[in-house]
Amino acid sequence: MAPTLALLVLCQVALYTTVTPKKVCGRPPVTDGIDELSLKHVYEVAEELTLTCEQGYLPSTATPRRMTCTATGEWTQSDLACSPKMCPIPRPLQPLARGRTEAPFKSVLNFTCDDGYVMQGANESSCLHDGTWSNQAPLCKAVNCDLPKPPTDGRIAHDKPVSGSTTMYGQGWTYECNPPKAPSYERGTCMADGRATEPPVCRDVSCTIPPSLPNGFITFAVMREHSYKETVKYACNEHYVLEGEAEIQCRNTGNWSSNPVCRAPCKVGIKRGRIYYNAKKLWIADLKPNRVLHGEHVAFYCLNKAERCGYPVASTCNDGTLLIPECFQEPGKVDYTIRAKSLPSEIAVCTTSPPASPTSPASPASPARTA
Structure with a gap:
């Protein structure tokens, strides 16, 4: 039995050796x-x-x-x-490529046109293996519209001269009707889809008697209804400031174009102190008459106690109201008459002003009211 067993072991070793991979x-x-x-x-x-x-x-x-x-x-x-390999980006497209001048092989440029423009050419281009583009950049050509039709009993006034039978996208015009009629809408345009605005309807329009203006007046007008595009001009009473358009027009809607307002002047509501107004330093007693117009600025002097210096704080007249800065302290009679040189307006000016404090309505004792 021993020789047979040895032969079997040798066979197994040989088999193992032959199948071991290289x-x-x-x-x-x-x-x-x-x-x-x-x-x-x-x-x-x-x-x-x-x-x-x-x-x-x-x-x-x-x-x-x-x-x-x-x-x-x-x-x-x-x-x-x-x-x-790199493909050079066409110079006109470089701003859209965020300043890049080249694109790598296999890059793709996609092209679009703005509304109202039609693309002529391929809508994309690929960077090829030889450093060239598969397609040239396309052109974007503006949409054209047939010339608009005028309204019945009216005409068209183009914003720019036109020639031929078409007009470009974005071009506009105004519709006009034979007086005294008014167009139902005044403006037209060549739209992105290649259509021109349809003509409006001409109709009779009138505006009511011009409204009165508080603290103002109509310079010249007959108090009657007015037709389309008729105008009325306003002015304000003395010392009042006109805000808005002085001349109003009857619109195609039957309404006046706007309503101007007369803004009231202000009284500087302090009894003692010095102000800065119209590029001058003035004692309040020297402001004669005590009046500033709407929109004008007045500076009051406040005290910086830490630095022992004075600084100006501005306030603006707003339709009869002039707010007094919270930091302003009106001096007493003695300080105002005997120690005037110690007031914030007379001592050294601060090199840097404190943060601006909010203004508050004047106190009852010193009201800011319409002059």
Whole structure:
């Protein structure tokens, strides 16, 4: 039995030895742009291969490009890198490409036109392997509209001169009717879909008797209803300031174009102190008459106790109301008459003013009221 057992063990060892695989190398790791079509899945030890860049890519170095399968089943190193070829971006498109002047191989440019423009050419272009674009940038041509039709009993006034039988997208015009009629709407345009605004209807329109203006008057007008585009002019009483358009017009809607307002002047509501007004420093007693107009500025002097200096704080007359800054303290009679040189308006001016404090309505004792 012993010789038979020994023969069986030897057979098993021999079988094991014959099926042990040899060391081989698999497909080498490659980076983007390296041509993989020529690569095999398995390489023998000591077998060499040469790496190349695929079409549309440029090699970074001339050597070493060859790689060898080593006895350990690993590949020798290769520092070959493949960078994509670049396509120059057309100069007119560079601002849209955020300043880039080139795009890499396989990049795609997509083109669109603004509303009211039609594309002539391909809507995209690809960067090819030879550094050129597959398509030229298209042109965006403005949509054209047939010339608009005038309203019945009216005409059209174009914003710009027109020639031929069409007008471009965005061009506008005004519809006019034979007096005294008014168009139901006044403006028309060539729209993005290639259609012109339909003509309006001419109709009779009138506006009511012009409204009265508080603290103002109509310079010249007959108090009657007015027709489309008739005008009325307003003015304000003395020392009142007109806010809005002085001349109003009867619109095609039957309403007046606007309603101006006469804003009231203000009285500076302090009895003692100095102010800065109209580029002058004035004692309040010298402001004669005590009146500032709507929109005018008056500066009051406040005291910076920490620095022992004075600084001006401005307030603005707003339709009869002039707010007194919270930091302003009206001096007493003694300080005003005997120690006037110690007032904030007379001492050294602060080099830096404190943060502006909010203004508050004047106190009952010193009301800010309409002059």
